[in-house]
Amino acid sequence: MTAGQTTTEGAGQTPALTIDALGKKCPIPIIMLAQQINDVPREAIVSVLADDPAAFTDIPAWCRLKSHHHVASHELPTGGWAIHVRRNY
Numbered sequence: 001m002t003a004g005q006t007t008t009e010g011a012g013q014t015p016a017l018t019i020d021a022l023g024k025k026c027p028i029p030i031i032m033l034a035q036q037i038n039d040v041p042r043e044a045i046v047s048v049l050a051d052d053p054a055a056f057t058d059i060p061a062w063c064r065l066k067s068h069h070h071v072a073s074h075e076l077p078t079g080g081w082a083i084h085v086r087r088n089y
Helices: 028-039 053-066
Strands: 017-020 045-050 069-075 081-086
Touching: 017 028, 028 045, 028 053, 045 053, 053 069, 053 081
Parallel strands: 017 045
Antiparallel strands: 045 081, 069 081
16 A cells, blocks of 8 residues: 555544554654553554655555554555554454
8 A cells, every 4th residue: 555545444434542643753653652551442543644754665564464454544635644554453
């Protein structure tokens, strides 16, 4: 998936939580996500705002490793991405 591309499943769902990791280098955005994903109900969306290019690929990889679902990645107008993750368990 390239910047700005999304999957259709759940792409329109409003995030239950937004994690602002702008300005933080990996692995900090992933650590923040791992610490907070259980704060939302199952099937809810967490949006991680990140501008480190590593986060764009590492967060979807973390989702695969942890059995959560990478829903979409959207480019932010100010730079970086909003990376949406669905909590599966």
